[in-house]
Amino acid sequence: MDISHWRKDIDELEDQIIALLNKRASYAVEIGKIKQEHGIPVLDATREKEILDRVALKTNGPLSPDSIRAIFKTIMEETRKVED
Numbered sequence: 001m002d003i004s005h006w007r008k009d010i011d012e013l014e015d016q017i018i019a020l021l022n023k024r025a026s027y028a029v030e031i032g033k034i035k036q037e038h039g040i041p042v043l044d045a046t047r048e049k050e051i052l053d054r055v056a057l058k059t060n061g062p063l064s065p066d067s068i069r070a071i072f073k074t075i076m077e078e079t080r081k082v083e084d
Helices: 003-037 045-058 065-083
Strands: none
Touching: 003 065, 045 065
């Protein structure tokens, strides 16, 4: 396969990733509403650590566990912004 084929595949994956990130963020918006109603802080450090530990264990590809942690840490940081 040539490079254009791989780039097309990557473009399609990026579209899927964006859709999934937005779906995740919409769930976070709903969680944020519940947290606000009950006076729960947006940041739940224990939950975030659990997520980072879990996703790091799931990698089985070229991305290292540390890379996956970094990506998900950024995802959670950005998602917290929509929970407010």
